[in-house]
Amino acid sequence: MSEVNTSMTKEEAEEKHWYIKINKRESGPYRFEEILLMINGSDIKESDMITCRGMGGWEPLKEFSYFTPKAVKAHFEENEMNPDDQENVHFRKTMRVPLMETVLTLNGNQLFKAHCIDVSTGGCMIKVPRGKVPIDSTIKVHIYKNDKKNLPSFNLKGSVIRIIPIKERSDCGNFFDHVGVEFTNGNKSHKDNLQETLRNLIFNFNEDEFKMAIENRTAS
Secondary structure, three states, X not given: OOOOOOOOXXXXXXXXXXXXXXXXXXXXXXXXXXXXXXXXXXXXXXXXXXXXXXXXXXXXXXXXXXXXXXXXXXXXXXXXXXXXXXXXXXXXXXXXXXXEEEEEEEEOOEEEEEEEEEEEOOEEEEEEEOOOOOOOOEEEEEEOOEXXXXXXXXXXXXXXXXXXXXXXXXXXXXXXXXXXXXEOOOOHHHHHHHHHHHHHHHOOOOHHHHHHXXXXXXXX
């Protein structure tokens, strides 16, 4: 039986996608700071199991020094973040901006419309009919031009890294998934243009739309 690796540094852990197991139910992947937010909110306990690629198995959260409540509190203090502020879900390593827009999505030969929830230079969250895009699949997302929001059109290619089933149903009775997409294309100039666009959106977004985006993203 192979030994489980719990010796990774915090810097290494920050680059991983994590999975959680509570009462034999697995969920994920989650980014490092999403795990910290869940610990802070008591959504997960030190006795709950966690793993990531390269670990070789499941271990309790308490086996990692940076996942203890004390370490989590210190992390937020060092980064001058209020963990109780849901906006932190959007503004972390890359600027994440609410963008409640219809997007055109291509998965293989399947073309369909989806709803964007938010976008950053690194990726986006979209709402799609359940089962349309599996984990690790590659999809193309077209964001339409919106003159009112000073938003140019973008064609983006990305990898599906996270799927969250949600309770919302369509008019036909079908459920939806929230799908996390990590962009895999775009040169520096392209990303700089997107970054500038996001900065402009920050100062022009509708407050109600922003609150709705936060609720959509944090709903489970």
